[in-house]
Amino acid sequence: MIKLEKVEKIYQRGSERVRALKGIDLEIERGEFLSIVGPSGSGKTTLLHILGCLDTPTSGIVRLDGIDIETMPEKELVKIRREKIGYIFQQFYLIPGLTVYENVSLPLTFSRKERNRSEIENLIEMVGLKDRINHKPNQLSGGEMQRTAIARALVNNPEFILADEPTGNLDSENAEMIFELLKSLHNKGISIILITHNPDLAQRTERIIKLKDGIIESDQMV
Amino acid sequence: MIKLEKVEKIYQRGSERVRALKGIDLEIERGEFLSIVGPSGSGKTTLLHILGCLDTPTSGIVRLDGIDIETMPEKELVKIRREKIGYIFQQFYLIPGLTVYENVSLPLTFSRKERNRSEIENLIEMVGLKDRINHKPNQLSGGEMQRTAIARALVNNPEFILADEPTGNLDSENAEMIFELLKSLHNKGISIILITHNPDLAQRTERIIKLKDGIIESDQMV
Ligand SMILES: Nc1ncnc2c1ncn2[C@@H]1O[C@H](COP(=O)(O)OP(=O)(O)OP(=O)(O)O)[C@@H](O)[C@H]1O
Ligand SMILES: Nc1ncnc2c1ncn2[C@@H]1O[C@H](COP(=O)(O)OP(=O)(O)OP(=O)(O)O)[C@@H](O)[C@H]1O
Ligand SMILES: [Mg+2]
Numbered sequence: 001m002i003k004l005e006k007v008e009k010i011y012q013r014g015s016e017r018v019r020a021l022k023g024i025d026l027e028i029e030r031g032e033f034l035s036i037v038g039p040s041g042s043g044k045t046t047l048l049h050i051l052g053c054l055d056t057p058t059s060g061i062v063r064l065d066g067i068d069i070e071t072m073p074e075k076e077l078v079k080i081r082r083e084k085i086g087y088i089f090q091q092f093y094l095i096p097g098l099t100v101y102e103n104v105s106l107p108l109t110f111s112r113k114e115r116n117r118s119e120i121e122n123l124i125e126m127v128g129l130k131d132r133i134n135h136k137p138n139q140l141s142g143g144e145m146q147r148t149a150i151a152r153a154l155v156n157n158p159e160f161i162l163a164d165e166p167t168g169n170l171d172s173e174n175a176e177m178i179f180e181l182l183k184s185l186h187n188k189g190i191s192i193i194l195i196t197h198n199p200d201l202a203q204r205t206e207r208i209i210k211l212k213d214g215i216i217e218s219d220q221m222v
Numbered sequence: 223m224i225k226l227e228k229v230e231k232i233y234q235r236g237s238e239r240v241r242a243l244k245g246i247d248l249e250i251e252r253g254e255f256l257s258i259v260g261p262s263g264s265g266k267t268t269l270l271h272i273l274g275c276l277d278t279p280t281s282g283i284v285r286l287d288g289i290d291i292e293t294m295p296e297k298e299l300v301k302i303r304r305e306k307i308g309y310i311f312q313q314f315y316l317i318p319g320l321t322v323y324e325n326v327s328l329p330l331t332f333s334r335k336e337r338n339r340s341e342i343e344n345l346i347e348m349v350g351l352k353d354r355i356n357h358k359p360n361q362l363s364g365g366e367m368q369r370t371a372i373a374r375a376l377v378n379n380p381e382f383i384l385a386d387e388p389t390g391n392l393d394s395e396n397a398e399m400i401f402e403l404l405k406s407l408h409n410k411g412i413s414i415i416l417i418t419h420n421p422d423l424a425q426r427t428e429r430i431i432k433l434k435d436g437i438i439e440s441d442q443m444v
């Protein structure tokens with residue numbers, strides 16, 4: 001369970017202060033499938049990074065299963081990030097010199113988990129990239145890069161998937177395939193936090209958190 | 223006027239041959255507002271790069287106002303790319319060390335055109351980034367980066383705008399603002415070629431070209 005208490009994120013640039021998050025109170029239970037929506041620049045990616053322990057708030061508390069993450073040893077946080085959470089980044093962040101197969105396999109080298117070759121190929125096939133398995137990122141289309149990032153997020157069998165606009169570069173058919181994949185993972189008990197600009201997809205999750213100018217404007221069950 | 227005759231684009235990777243475009247015949251008049259749609263990997267970005275003279279076909283002919291671009295001196299092609307065409311890339315390609323203002327102004331250093339400070343600020347305001355004008359790309363949200371790339375494509379007052387999924391990272395309100403901006407430019411006589419995964423936006427252009435597996439599946443007036 002993740003709990004945010006009065007979380008603020010402020011970026012200081014010289015004399016300018018950007019308040020990306022202004023006092024967020026939020027509780028997310030295990031097994032939820034929720035979406036975060038809101039205008040460009042409203043703080044969604046910032047919020048997701050804090051929920052995923054990739055970033056710390058400027059003020060306020062983040063609790064994992066009741067424990068303030070500030071009191072957790074770094075080793076513990078690293079273990080959580082590597083083994084329990086799968087991230088799909090808005091900018092993908094694929095490694096240029098590695099193939100689709102190698103990019104997807106990369107998290108395995110950091111976690112203690114093992115997957116054999118055919119399991120990884122199966123994952124790559126699930127996102128429709130079987131014919132691109134040996135391509136490098138500069139030999140892929142935008143949507144193919146996005147799908148590589150999606151497969152990579154799943155290779156560790158994570159308990160949480162944090163997905164930042166995973167269908168932004170996909171046509172409706174591929175977007176549907178990815179959403180169905182997320183739903184099936186949710187049915188197996190995985191918690192999913194999805195940032196999306198697609199209102200139809202948001203409506204098909206269980207709870208919608210609307211951000212606006214760094215605050216939660218509404219938080220509703222669908 | 224752009225004319226493609228039997229255009230093919232083949233990527234050879236070792237023994238593997240990827241036929242990204244398989245025989246494209248296409249004629250686009252000045253002043254058109256057309257969209258290119260199709261599944262991820264169907265060849266849209268490849269087609270746009272060839273239409274914009276950023277890439278050459280493996281076979282087939284590209285004519286600009288009747289002239290085969292293979293017979294054009296490189297200087298002429300460079301002039302066209304820099305002065306006549308504004309590109310919005312699917313991956314943005316902003317320069318990391320430069321601010322929004324500097325990134326937007328960059329094409330001016332390559333073309334002979336001049337714009338004064340307030341004209342550039344006006345353009346940045348038109349895409350809603352007035353408050354981010356001094357931010358660098360790593361201090362911007364995904365949609366803010368996308369809007370910076372959009373403003374940059376317009377700074378040279380181009381005759382053609384080639385836009386590769388310019389609203390993929392934008393909420394519906396910002397997407398609408400960008401589409402309205404493109405429409406107003408079209409009303410001033412600028413030709414617009416828009417790749418989009420958003421069927422509603424495609425329906426609001428004048429002509430839709432549907433790609434599938436590297437061929438034109440259909441080419442219809444809206
Ligand atoms: N350098 C390359 N080498 C090999 N294959 C490539 C290369 N560049 C692109 N491709 C392949 O060509 C096909 C067409 O790519 P393109 O970028 O045009 O697709 P797209 O329609 O824009 O897709 P998307 O909607 O995902 O952006 C893709 O399947 C891609 O894997
Ligand atoms: N390092 C930084 N320095 C200053 N401001 C920043 C920095 N990083 C992000 N911001 C600002 O914080 C705000 C929130 O950014 P965030 O990436 O969370 O937005 P978002 O809701 O994900 O937007 P989008 O839908 O465009 O992806 C933005 O307005 C952005 O300009
Ligand atoms: Mg974002």
Ligand SMILES: [Mg+2]
Nearest residue numbers: 141142267312
């Ligand atoms: Mg593309």
